[in-house]
Amino acid sequence: MSYDPRNLPQHPDFLWANPEPKSSYDVVIVGGGGHGLATAYYLAAHHGITNVAVLERGWLAGGNMARNTTIIRSNYLWDESSAIYEASLKLWETIEEDLGYDVFFSQRGVLNLAHTLQDVRESVRRVEANKLNGVDAEFVDADGVRELCPIINTDNLRYPVLGATYQPRAGIAKHDWVAWGYARRAAELGVDLIQNCEVTGFVKDGNRVVGVETTRGRINAGRVGLCVAGSTSTLADLAGIRVPIQSHPLQALVSELFEPVHPTVVMSNHIHVYVSQAHKGELVMGAGVDQYTGYGQRGSFHVIEEQMAAAVELFPIFARAHVLRTWGGIVDVTMDASPIMGRTPVDDLFVNTGWGTGGFKAVPGAGLAYAHTLATGEPHALNAPFSLERFETGALIDEHGAAAVAH
Amino acid sequence: MLIIDCPHCGPRHEQEFHYGRQAHVAYPADPSALTDEEWAHYLFYRDNPRGPHAERWVHSAGCRKWFNVVRDTLTYEIKAVYRAGEQPPPEYAALARPGAVAGTAPETTKEA
Ligand SMILES: Cc1cc2nc3c(=O)[nH]c(=O)nc-3n(C[C@H](O)[C@H](O)[C@H](O)COP(=O)(O)OP(=O)(O)OC[C@H]3O[C@@H](n4cnc5c(N)ncnc54)[C@H](O)[C@@H]3O)c2cc1C
Ligand SMILES: [Zn+2]
Numbered sequence: 001m002s003y004d005p006r007n008l009p010q011h012p013d014f015l016w017a018n019p020e021p022k023s024s025y026d027v028v029i030v031g032g033g034g035h036g037l038a039t040a041y042y043l044a045a046h047h048g049i050t051n052v053a054v055l056e057r058g059w060l061a062g063g064n065m066a067r068n069t070t071i072i073r074s075n076y077l078w079d080e081s082s083a084i085y086e087a088s089l090k091l092w093e094t095i096e097e098d099l100g101y102d103v104f105f106s107q108r109g110v111l112n113l114a115h116t117l118q119d120v121r122e123s124v125r126r127v128e129a130n131k132l133n134g135v136d137a138e139f140v141d142a143d144g145v146r147e148l149c150p151i152i153n154t155d156n157l158r159y160p161v162l163g164a165t166y167q168p169r170a171g172i173a174k175h176d177w178v179a180w181g182y183a184r185r186a187a188e189l190g191v192d193l194i195q196n197c198e199v200t201g202f203v204k205d206g207n208r209v210v211g212v213e214t215t216r217g218r219i220n221a222g223r224v225g226l227c228v229a230g231s232t233s234t235l236a237d238l239a240g241i242r243v244p245i246q247s248h249p250l251q252a253l254v255s256e257l258f259e260p261v262h263p264t265v266v267m268s269n270h271i272h273v274y275v276s277q278a279h280k281g282e283l284v285m286g287a288g289v290d291q292y293t294g295y296g297q298r299g300s301f302h303v304i305e306e307q308m309a310a311a312v313e314l315f316p317i318f319a320r321a322h323v324l325r326t327w328g329g330i331v332d333v334t335m336d337a338s339p340i341m342g343r344t345p346v347d348d349l350f351v352n353t354g355w356g357t358g359g360f361k362a363v364p365g366a367g368l369a370y371a372h373t374l375a376t377g378e379p380h381a382l383n384a385p386f387s388l389e390r391f392e393t394g395a396l397i398d399e400h401g402a403a404a405v406a407h
Numbered sequence: 408m409l410i411i412d413c414p415h416c417g418p419r420h421e422q423e424f425h426y427g428r429q430a431h432v433a434y435p436a437d438p439s440a441l442t443d444e445e446w447a448h449y450l451f452y453r454d455n456p457r458g459p460h461a462e463r464w465v466h467s468a469g470c471r472k473w474f475n476v477v478r479d480t481l482t483y484e485i486k487a488v489y490r491a492g493e494q495p496p497p498e499y500a501a502l503a504r505p506g507a508v509a510g511t512a513p514e515t516t517k518e519a
Contacts, residue, residue, distance in 0.1 A: 233455035242506065244451040246428070247480075291426040292409075295457045295481045300408045302422055335451045392447040 015180050016187035021194050021219055025053045027374050028212055028221035030199045030235065032056030033065040034175070034360060035352055036227035037182040038367025039374065040191045041099075046368070047375040050190030055214060057198035061179035064229050065360070067329035069252050069274065069286040071265055072361040073110045073170035074135050076402040077126050080385040081338060082133040087382055088365025089169060095364060101181035103173045104279055108264050110170035111145060113314075115159035115270040122401050123165045130167075140166050149264050157313045159270055172265060172276050172284075175360060182367070202239045208347040209239070225350045225374045230295065230330030232353040241345050243353065244391050245332045248289035250357055251299040253308075253326040257281035261317065273310040283321060285311055289331060289357065299328040331356045336390075338397040341370055341383040350374055351388065409478075412488050415470040427463030429453040430475045431495075431503040454505055457481055461495050461502035477502060 027043060029036045032054045043049045056062075072092055074085035091098070092105050114120045123139055130137035140147075141163045142154045154161035187193055194216070201213035202224070211220035228235050230247040258281050267274035275285045287307030290299045304326055312319050334340060334354040339362070341352045352370045355362060369380035379387065390396055409421040435441055435449055454460065460480050465473045477487040477499045487496050495502050 231457075234457050237456075242448070242452050243455075244447075244453070246453060246455050292462070292478070292483075293428075293455060293460065293480050294483060296483055300421065302408050391451045392443045 011180075015184040016193050018195065019192045021053060021055075021192065021197065021214070021216055023218075024211075024220035025192070026051040026222045027225065028052075028219060028223075029054045029225045029227055029374075030212065031063070031227035031229065031231075032060040032183075032193065032195065033063045033227060033229060034061065034179055034182070034363035035229070035355070035366055035370070036225075037061075037179055037186060037193075038363045039225060039227060039352070039370045040193075041182045041186040041189070042368045042371035043375060044186055044189035044191055046371060049375055052186075052190075053192040053194055053219065054186070055197045055199055055212070055219070056193070056195045057215075059195050060183055060193060061176055064329040064331060065179050065363075066176045067252065067327055068175055068360040069276070069284050070172040070175050070278075070360060071110065071170070071267070071274065071276065071358075072105070072173060073167050073265075074361070075110070075112070075126065075130050075137050075165060075167045075170070076399055077129050078397050078399065079133060080397050081399050081402070082130060082135050084365050084369065084382045084386070085362060086133065086135050087368070088362050091364035091368065092173065092361075093169075095178075095181070099181040099185050101177070101184060103178045103181050105171060105173040106279070107169050107171040108276075109148065109166060109168045110265040110267060111140075111148060111164040111166055113145070113164045113266065113268040113270070114162050115268065116162070119270055120162050123163065126402060127165050130165075136167055136169050138166050140164055149262065149266060151261055151315055151317055152266065153314060153316050161314075170265060172278070174279065178363065182363075199235065200238070202346075202349070204346070207345075209349040221348075223348045223350065223374050223377070225352065225370060227352050227370075229353065229355065229359070230332050232332050232351065236344075236351070239344070239346055239349060241349075243340065243351065243388070244334055245340075245353055246293050247295060247330050248292070248333055249294045249296060249299040249328045250286070250289045250331045251304055251307075251326060251328040252284065252286040253304060254278070254282040254284050254324050255318070255321040256324050258283065258321070262315075266314070268310065268314065271310040271314065273307045273314065275311055275315065282324065283311075283318060289333065295330055297328050297330055333357070336396040337399040339366070339386050340388050341366065342373060342379045342387045344388060348377075354386075409483065409485065411464060411476065411485065413466045413469060413472075414474050414488055414490050415472055416466060419466070419469060423466060423468035424464045425467045427465055427473060429505055430461040430463045432505050448506070452506070459486060459499055459502060461499065463491075
C-alpha cells in the first residue's frame with residue numbers, strides 16, 4: 001500500500017464509461033454490487049468473454065456493497081464453506097496487483113469471542129475444522145484476547161469473555177474502492193456498466209431466458225446471471241420461479257474519527273456486536289438483522305441501541321464516542337445460512353444469492369466461481385455444493401454457528 | 408420499532424413479540440405422499456414479497472399467544488391484525504395462499 005491510509009489520494013473524475021445499452025449481449029448480469037462487478041471482471045479476465053453488460057437499477061455499489069462493515073475472513077465450519085471463503089481470501093491477498101488498484105485490504109486478524117462454555121466448545125471445534133482445511137486458526141484464552149486487543153473488557157460484564165477463535169489473515173478492506181477496482185478493470189476489458197437501468201421482466205422462449213426487459217428497453221442475452229442480493233425474490237417472481245430467500249434489514253453505524261485504538265476486528269455472536277476501526281479512524285459496528293422481513297433499507301432503533309450497549313460493555317472506552325451515521329441494507333437470508341449459486345429451473349438463467357449478512361468477503365471467490373458458471377453453463381467446483389437443488393436433496397450446509405449474527 | 412396491536416392485549420412495543428414468518432402455511436395433509444420438491448417447498452420456501460405480507464407473531468412477553476398480521480414490507484406499516492385460525496381481511500385474501508405470488512409453488516404448499 002503506497003498511501004497513508006488516513007489521507008486517501010484523489011480519484012480521477014471517471015473510472016469507467018457510461019455507455020448506452022446495446023441490443024444484445026452474450027451475458028447480462030443483473031445487479032452492480034460487488035458480486036455483479038467481480039463476476040463481470042472474471043468473465044472478461046479469465047474467460048475472454050467481454051460482450052457483457054452489468055445492469056444496475058441505481059448506481060454501482062449503491063446496495064449492500066457499500067453498506068457493509070467490510071469484515072473478511074474464511075474461518076467457517078464446513079468443508080464446502082471454508083473452500084469458497086478461503087479461495088476468496090487468497091484472492092484478496094493478490095487483488096491489488098490483479099486489479100492494479102488499491103483496496104486497502106488490511107490483514108489485521110479477527111477475534112470471534114466465546115462467552116459461554118457452549119461457545120468455547122463450538123469455537124474449538126471450528127478451529128480444528130479450519131486447521132484440517134488449511135485455514136489459519138487458533139483458539140486463544142482470555143489473556144490471549146487481551147494481548148491481541150488490549151481495550152477489551154473480558155471480566156467485568158454479564159457474559160465474560162472466556163476466549164476466542166483468532167484468524168490472523170482475516171481483516172478489512174475499503175468496500176467502495178473494491179467495487180471501483182473491479183468496475184474500472186471490467187470496463188477497460190470491454191464490459192458495459194449500465195447504471196440507472198432497472199430490470200423489470202424477463203423475455204423467455206419456452207423455458208429459456210433470452211433477454212430482459214428494462215427501464216431502458218429490451219436487452220437480449222445469451223445467459224442472464226442474477227446478482228441482486230436482497231432483491232432476488234422480487235426478480236425471481238418476475239421470472240416465474242421461487243427461491244428460498246427471506247430479505248431482512250441489517251444495520252451498521254460509524255462513530256466520529258478517533259486515533260487508532262482498536263488493532264484488530266472483534267466479533268461476538270453471543271452479545272450481538274462486531275467492531276473494527278476503519279482506516280480513517282471511525283469505529284465501525286454492526287449487529288444482527290431485524291427479526292422481520294423488510295425492504296425498507298433501514299432498521300429499528302432498538303437494534304442499534306442493543307448493539308451499542310453490547311459494544312460499550314465490551315469496550316468501556318467507547319462510552320463517550322458519538323455516533324456519526326447509521327444505515328441499513330437488505331440482506332438475502334437462506335435457512336441454512338449458506339449462499340445459493342448456480343442454475344435455476346429456467347434455462348440460461350442463473351442465480352447468485354443468499355450471502356445474507358456475510359457476502360462482502362466472498363466477492364472475489366464468488367465472482368470467480370460464478371463467472372465460470374456463466375461462461376460454461378456448469379458450476380465451478382467451489383459453487384457446486386451451493387446449488388438450489390440442495391434444499392430438495394437435503395444436502396444443506398448449516399453455517400449458523402459461523403455465520404448467524406455475524407460474518 | 409413497530410407498535411403491534413396484539414388482538415388480546417392491545418398495542419405493545421415490538422420487543423415484546425417474536426416473529427414467526429409467513430402465515431397460512433398448512434402442514435401437508437399427507438406428508439408421506441409429498442415429492443422431494445414439494446417437501447422442500449413446505450420446509451424451506453416462503454414468500455418474500457415487497458409489499459403486503461401475511462405473517463405470524465407471538466406475544467412472548469405478554470399473553471404468549473400466536474396471531475396473524477398483514478404488514479407492508481416496504482413501508483413496515485401494519486395493515487391488519489387477526490387471530491390465529493382466522494382469515495385475512497378480504498382485500499388481502501390472496502395472502503392466505505403462500506406461493507400465489509409467483510404462481511409456482513407445488514399445489515400442496517399453496518393451501519391456506
Ligand atoms: C449493514 C451490513 C453489514 C454487512 N457486513 C458485512 C461484513 O462485515 N462482511 C461481509 O462479508 N459481508 C457483510 N455484509 C453482507 C454483504 O454486504 C453482502 O452479502 C454483499 O454486498 C451482497 O452482494 P452485492 O455486493 O453484490 O450486493 P448489492 O451491493 O446489494 O448489489 C445488488 C445490486 O442489485 C441491484 N438491483 C436490485 N434489483 C435490481 C433490478 N431489478 N435491476 C437492476 N439492478 C437491481 C441493486 O440496486 C444493487 O446495487 C453486510 C451487509 C450489510 C447490509
Ligand atoms: Zn398479547
